[in-house]
Amino acid sequence: MTMTLPDSQEIIDDLAFFDDWEQRYQYIIDLGKSIPGLSDEAKTPDKLVKGCQSSVWLDSRIENGLVKFDVDSDAVIVQGLLALVMAAFNNKTPRQILDFDIDWYFAELDLERHISPTRGNGLRAIVSKIKALAKQSIN
């Protein structure tokens, strides 16, 4: 991922600024559009995290001690939510990833319901996968 996303605190501040849900969702959708995603060839089954409503893909590598992710989704709101997740985890050290409290973050964003385990959007599974990767690279 090459472009710069706002960092997680900036996103919290930005979202707090909107007073209606439409503007908030529009912001999230636009954020999703600003991240590059994966090419069709890169969307291999091993990178697929299947939800029953939508699918997400996750690729990762480590450069100079920082974990870099590429993510994509077939649904634009999920892609936006992935962008929020990327703001927290992309280009961070494994330690920073492990220390980041994603549930707190989504609560601050007032988006808890999207990260709840009952949602079939694959977001929770992506977060678990990211945390597991970080843990693996520390051990």
Add this chain to the structure above:
Amino acid sequence: MSLDVKAIRAQFPILQRKLDGKPLVYLDNAATTQKPQAVLDAIMSFYTTTNANVHRGAHALSDEATRLYENARNDVATFINANRREEVIWTAGTTEAINLVAKGLAQQLKAGDEVVVTEMEHHANLVTWQQACKVSGATLCVAPINNRGELDLDAYCGLLNEKTKLVAFPHVSNALGTVNPVKVMTARAKAVGAWVSVDGAQGIAHGGVDVQDIGCDFYAFSGHKLFGPTGTGVLWGRADVLETWPVWLTGGEMIADVTYQDATWGSLPNRLEAGTPNIAGVIGLGAAVNWFSALDLDAVQAHEKRLLARAHEHAESLSDMRIIGTATDKVGVMSFMLGHAHPADVGFILDRQGVAIRTGDNCAQPLMKKLGIPGTARASFSLYNTLEEVDILFDALRKAQMMLA
């Protein structure tokens, strides 16, 4: 006579709920229906006044509980016009009922036999038979649908022959809303000597199911899609077939005599109902059936038709909206795609506006693959939905279209 929808809605406490300050518009009825006060009262009253185990207690409560529980069986038998009350077997739902049929017939399927299903199956009526075929060596044949989502009846008939052991199909498609010509399909399958098993999960709540008139051997449905509690369901089967089945769950209730080394089985329906049953659930289901039966069925069906017609009318005026499943005979369900928007995104934005729909593969992955789509958004209507709610759905869809453009 027209249906007094307002009076009906007043009987459903959950329909008074608000979400994010907006009134709940519940359009996910094909997944599960809401419960009227009469059903809630029956369950509450059972636990408050009558709770005891059935069939075995030597006391007043157990007698009362047994009477309520077995009365529910009578009510369901009447509701679907079963020949005998013993033909009504309680299950946990449609899925379990279909699995029970598969267990019952498993030993009678062998290599060389054929089992026929349709392209519009819910996973419950596909995976069950696909796996039964894998184990027995029988061949699974899949009857195709046309581009409106209707069964290709000629192709279906072409699949039937003397090797056809069983035919399984849905009364109504959960993903498309197609109403199948169940009587004709059954007659053609019976003509080659096959068993006929109908998945009635989506058919039962639209009323008028008469198993003897259909002529099938088995009809499966869930209580929770019929205004009753979750965890309840019915397998109706012909007594002369059910009696020949091996037992499937063993234990209490289903036996006649037991020694340390051997056991003999009780008679129907008990031989297929081991263990303490879902007593409160069954009593709730009985209440649901009675509540539903008391309605004017013609008025219910006319109202549901109006809801679907209004939805289709709106759909025509909404650019880029594509209805998935346009069968001439269709009930309860409107599956659709909104331009290139992902169904999950449409669902998110509707949810935010208090409108509850289903999005995804509709538990019918092979069907979605055949249609070349990742899934659909699905609005499904029930008798308590209003024309105004259909309008709200489309206002919400216009907003979704705008935001996802």
